[in-house]
Amino acid sequence: MxxxxxxxxxxxxxxxxxxxxxxxxxxxxxxxxxxxxxxxxxxxxxxxxxxxxxxxDRLALTTAVVTYQLGILETRVATHSAHPAGFRALLREVLHSQIELCGLVKLVRRFDTGVQERWRRRVINAFAVPMRRAVEHGHVRADLVPEDLSLLFTMVQGVAEATDDVQAARAAADRSVDLMLDGVFLLK
Known part of the structure; x- marks a missing residue:
């Protein structure tokens, strides 16, 4: 300085x-x-x-990596927020990213619950506007709320962690993403 x-x-x-x-x-x-x-x-x-x-130390590094990944997520979501029809592809991409970042997500659970909650809020807030637009344009269920995303992310993480076989975990998580998205999005 x-x-x-x-x-x-x-x-x-x-x-x-x-x-x-x-x-x-x-x-x-x-x-x-x-x-x-x-x-x-x-x-x-x-x-x-x-x-x-x-x-x-590892804590500082892990915190920086999570913050960096959240920034990437927020940027990605913001670029698609004006395209309600693309919300399914966006959510699918993010859920697949979560599968790839499974180890990092496990580490996040070791953090203080207050820190975890701040990070969770950032993810939910990033999706709030594009989700609302997708609902308004009839692309997703009318009863879908931003907090429901926490459920989707938790379910994918649970499936991804269900086995130590990486390929089997990815296949199961991919299948769960397809099933969840079919339940969230309206068929047109």
Whole structure:
């Protein structure tokens, strides 16, 4: 800081941070806990010292990864909010992303319930407008409310975690997504 004004991060520091968040998202989603930080540094193409300069511990890193993933989700949902007919494809894509991020979602459950609730609210709030528009245009059930999304996400997570066989879990979760969406969306 110069004279009380925060300085912008150097471009290389910004690139390193982005690479760390991408690599950490992959490793955490795979459920990797052993040798977590060295593996993240390796995948990000940086040294461990650089990793620890950005994120002093696993908690800080996990928090940053979740925040980063939520930002991606919010951006994705916002880009589709004006297209009510595309809500099914959007929700399907997000539910499939949840399957891919299953390991990260498991880690989130280790956080304080207040933190979990803030993150859950961000997801629900991101979907509120596009869901309302989909309801108004007759694409989804009229009784669907944003809180119902929590049920959908919880059901998919439960199915995804039901077995240690990754392929079987993905297949079962994919099937559950299809069944749930058929129950939520109106056939036209």
């Amino acid at each position: 110069l004279y009380g004004t925060p300085t912008a991060r150097r471009r290389d520091a910004q690139r390193n941070r982005a690479a760390i968040l991408e690599a950490a998202g992959e490793v955490l989603s795979e459920g990797g806990a052993v040798a977590l930080m060295p593996e993240i540094a390796r995948r990000a193409g940086i040294g461990q010292a650089t990793l620890y300069r950005h994120f002093p």
